[in-house]
Amino acid sequence: MHDVMADKVRLAFLPTPLHELKNLRLTPLMPKMYIKRDDCTGLALGGNKTRKLEYLMADALKQEADTIITAGAIQSNHCRQTAAAAAMHGIGCTLLLGGDKTGNVNGNLLLDELFGAEIVYTGTERLGESIASVYDTLKRENRKPYTVPYGGSNPVGVLGYVAAMRELMDQLDSMGITIDHIVLPTSSCGTQAGLIVGSKLYGFKGKIHGISVDKTLSETSVLEEMVSDLCNRTAKSIEAGFVVSRNEIDIDHSYTGGGYGIPGAMEVQALNLLGAREGIILDPVYTARAMGGLIDMIQNNMFSPDETILFWHTGGVPSLFAYSEFLTGIESLDSPGYSIT
């Protein structure tokens, strides 16, 4: 079988920390909770895309690309980390960002500009719908573009999370911990797919629960099929010798709230709770939504108190600063919801 650890450039500070969340007491019979800190991958304020980019950048450099093209929402964490990775390697970066140019340059967008990325605003398109035409334009200008899909989720990028599962298992081994459930936000599906392939390769026995953060994707595509398809294409590319079926994929679609990138009271409460109890910063789009969902599941006794849960913190922290006005407008701190003992 192909060596998953080969073919990557180093962008992340690994392993990321794994530690217990000691102060969250959401129910009298609270399961034990750990957090995997991929908000601390290091590159440009961290996040899950850094692991994928270690493999994508290696591939781009191998193909002697001089420009990386990728796409996302205006506050895309993926685009910010890609722009930083390109800057580190002295190559260009063209970002297709959903939205329109305004004077309001903050959060991830501010960092994109700082890293010298060329930004194309794509209005209502945030999933890379016009990547191919930008690719053709760059080709005509005699550049050597390399396309990284939306979210970095293709069989090359997914290897980052196959390797992350290996990293986790080594940590669990040395700390003497068993994890029964991993909970993480799912959007372009690469993170969940990588963890699933990794769990099969390395024998992780717990369950992996994705929480969809994107109402549009949840409604218009079959996310479970996207994940299983990515799993199978990745497994094939490394000759892993197994297949993953759609019914092995667990994704919860009940926390997509007001839609992608529109946090509500649940997200603000999760942000507050992790901040005030643990000194941990979540992001309003992905991790606060997934943590809000996890809190709801715990309060509905979906886990037994003798089980151990791991929340995979996928990063996203810079977008918090772009949402400050929006978030402070949401009634939350004093609203009922949590009975914290």
Ligand SMILES: *Cc1c(COP(=O)(O)O)cnc(C)c1O
């Ligand atoms: C992109 C992203 C996710 C989703 O990961 P996918 O691999 O796209 O499913 C989760 N959290 C944060 C902070 C992200 O930027």
